[in-house]
Amino acid sequence: MTNNEPQKTEGGKRRSGLVAGLILVGVGVLLLLQNIFSSQDFGLFILPLLGVIFLAAGLYAGRRGLLIPGGILLGIGAGVFVTQRAIPEMDGNREGGIILICFAAGWVLISLLSLIVKDEDGTDWMRWPLIPGGILGLIGGLLLLGESGEKWLDYLGQGWPVILILAGLFLLWKRLR
Numbered sequence: 001m002t003n004n005e006p007q008k009t010e011g012g013k014r015r016s017g018l019v020a021g022l023i024l025v026g027v028g029v030l031l032l033l034q035n036i037f038s039s040q041d042f043g044l045f046i047l048p049l050l051g052v053i054f055l056a057a058g059l060y061a062g063r064r065g066l067l068i069p070g071g072i073l074l075g076i077g078a079g080v081f082v083t084q085r086a087i088p089e090m091d092g093n094r095e096g097g098i099i100l101i102c103f104a105a106g107w108v109l110i111s112l113l114s115l116i117v118k119d120e121d122g123t124d125w126m127r128w129p130l131i132p133g134g135i136l137g138l139i140g141g142l143l144l145l146g147e148s149g150e151k152w153l154d155y156l157g158q159g160w161p162v163i164l165i166l167a168g169l170f171l172l173w174k175r176l177r
Contacts, residue, residue: 047077075106
């Protein structure tokens with residue numbers, strides 16, 4: 001009797017347990033430090049540090065799934081940090097643009113780090129995070145442009161259903177071909 005599912009070795013189980021334990025300890029230490037040093041500045045580091053913990057765990061354990069929360073948390077955390085400390089004094093749209101660009105960078109980081117972590121099914125790298133990353137980066141860039149960018153966002157807001165129609169027609173054409 002053969003089983004096509006990848007078998008977890010005893011070492012793999014230990015490594016997964018170790019990574020899960022380290023993540024819990026890391027998160028617990030961060031939250032405890034937040035309670036002890038209840039300053040707003042320390043709070044700005046919580047999301048990026050959580051992102052780094054997940055990324056490090058994913059790289060160490062060789063598990064791509066941990067790269068996803070790591071990239072997301074690091075991207076959002078970096079955006080909040082940049083807008084609150086590195087470049088304060090911005091209007092709302094530009095602040096939102098910077099946060100979205102940092103968030104997009106987190107998605108791109110997921111794809112890039114997936115080149116290092118080889119998946120068990122043999123896929124080379126994860127391309128799909130580039131889609132939300134590209135969309136968020138585009139919107140963030142348009143917000144940074146100011147009024148002209150807002151006009152483009154209005155056009156995109158009204159015309160995006162055309163993209164759905166074209167994607168649907170492409171899928172139908174591909175299927176019927």
